[in-house]
Amino acid sequence: MRAFARFAWAVLAYDVAVIAWGALVRATGSGAGCGQHWPLCNGEVVPRAPGAEMAVEFTHRATSGIALVLVVALFVWARRALPRGHAARRAAAASLAFMVAEALLGAGLVLFGWVAKDASAGRGFAMALHLANTFFLLASLALTAGWADSSGKLALRRDTLSRLAALGAVALLLAGVSGAVAALGDTLFPAVSFAAGLREELSGGAHVLLRLRVAHPFAALAAAGVLLGAAAVALRPEGHPRARRAALALAALVVVEFAAGVVNLLLLAPVAMQVVHLVLADLTWIALVLTAGWSALPDARSREVAAPARQPAPAAG
Template sequence: MSGGRTRYVRFAWGTLWFTLFVVIWGGLVSATGAGDGCGDSWPHCVELLAKSGTVSSLDTLIELTHRLTSGLALLAVVAMVVWARRIYPDSHRARFWASASLAFMVIESLIGAALVVFGLVDMNVSLARALIQPVHLTNTYLLMGALGLAAWWAGPRRRRTAGGEPAAARLVVGALIFIVLLSALGTTASLASTVFPSESFVEGVRADFTRDAHYLVRLRIWHPVLALGFGGYLLWLGRRLSTLHDGGPPSEFYIVSGLYALDLVVGVLDAFLLAPIAIQLLHLLLAHAVWIGLVALWVRLVSAPGESDTAAMAVE
């Protein structure tokens, strides 16, 4: 692989990890209620000059940092697209996934702008916010997946096989869909815990089953239920991969399983400790790590290393 492509691959992976940092910082914005740190202005931050004192300076700093780093991430993805067009041919998958990453990044920015402009931040518990947050997270997952695929396909010795392992790959797609649903409910659970905090774990569980509790609180119980269900799916997936994949489940499966087991423990701690911000952010980070791991597992099952870079380019 040429020096230019080597630098591009490093830049693409760096963009992925930097964007993950931006995502986790966005979780901090949500967990602290700092989404109104710049008022209802976007992309400018009028609170930097305001003297009303209606928004704390810390909230402003958190929100402004998120906007600045989001802008840098957008510029990095634009650079990826331009760079990929210069060094890869038209049909190369690195170009396709770089462009897809830019599309998802633009959508991400528009959703973030809508949250601010329409006041769907801080203590807002409207139906609009309850619906847009799962959409926001789903798009974030798609963005992270596209960035990972852009970096992976840009690497050496990457090509999709003629046959691959479609049966096993479809099962992984099922896991990807499952974790999107699980995480979507996780956003509502997190919002409920932030806006309607409980004095104790027992009080929180009691509220989950109280008929006159807010609908976000009553929905919260479904997140751990689905979490256990996803754990069961992973166990079943491991058994199926043992028969469908030569040599047993790929290493990526064991990485995903380990990360998810850790995420389950963190999720339990999050509930028992009444959702402290640090645990929330670790829970979010591990969820994205599981997602990225599943994408890596999927691409492992539909592709194979071993072709020379020149041969791979010839079939693209």
């Protein structure tokens, strides 16, 4: 199953790149580049002589279409190559469901006009829902790849790590949702300085997106604490070797992501930092999912202990 596993990892990496381009679409206000048309771009399959905004939006639609095709291929391959009940096969099915939902959410943003400079509450809710679905899509793809070369059987445990991982997932999801709202606020209401932005957020008459923006740093700080705790538990010697590697990556990503968030805040959320910040959040989420997912696999050393010892071959003659 190495070929299937490599393909699953490649699909996951490609989807992270597509998501990063989607952040560029939002940060540059290019979401209306194709007008209120979907799936066509201004009524055309391939727009002729597109402007900058249209080119950015059309590229995102084209790469998203390829992502959908790749996930369909992953789902079909999983059904043919993996036995019924295999954990990676179920994860591949979830990946397809969340990918379809991702496409529908993207279409809804365009068709309802929740793009460009729209500051409606509906857009804020849709962006939060979009972010949550993206996280679930990445989790499903990561587990498909992470479990592909295993036996497909899970040893679910109710221990400290599983509880911390679950709490960390909720905390990171809330931090991600608040981050999506904060990023939208940064795009629609750019601040001229850090102090001016803080005054706007704390103003009684501020737009709801600005009032919600102030919650993101606190949500991120709380999530970082829980995630570092989960990583510390997963790094114990008795943990699954793959889970320990994922936990090490998780701890490093939490530190780098938090530092990137501070830089993003101090630099007033430039486009490049918004994209980097989102990609790091996605990678942190993937590392958490893999830490928990690989911890649910039977430990390799436990299998060696449980396996009956080989009897020595009888001596000749």
